[in-house]
């Protein structure tokens with residue numbers, strides 16, 4: 001069920017639980033304000049999720065409320081993940097679903113980093 005980008009933050013969402021170490025994830029990298037880990041259901045040879053450590057529901061919530069330091073750290077982490085995984089070598093795609101119409105399923109902001117193969121058209125028509 002897609003979530004509302006403007007709903008209150010739910011401390012029990014699955015990525016909050018990963019941040020608290022309550023459920024495992026395969027870490028790619030960590031920084032002061034961000035965590036990157038492999039998607040459990042990869043849609044490309046490289047499929048990594050980057051999340052802020054702070055309690056932000058969506059891209060909408062994050063860009064309205066996060067500090068400059070959190071935003072800078074998050075954007076740099078996305079770039080660093082692409083370099084560390086080798087996705088940068090031949091090109092990659094970043095994507096963040098925000099709210100109901102996008103199909104966002106997990107109510108903690110995440111950016112998908114896809115790479116490792118040709119990725120096809122940006123959206124299916």
Ligand code: AMP
Nearest residue numbers: 014025038039040041097103104105106
């Ligand atoms: P979205 O539809 O943009 O909200 O994407 C949610 C993503 O989270 C999907 O690609 C899922 O495969 C992924 N996901 C859900 N649970 C986990 C988990 N425990 N560890 C890693 N990825 C997960």
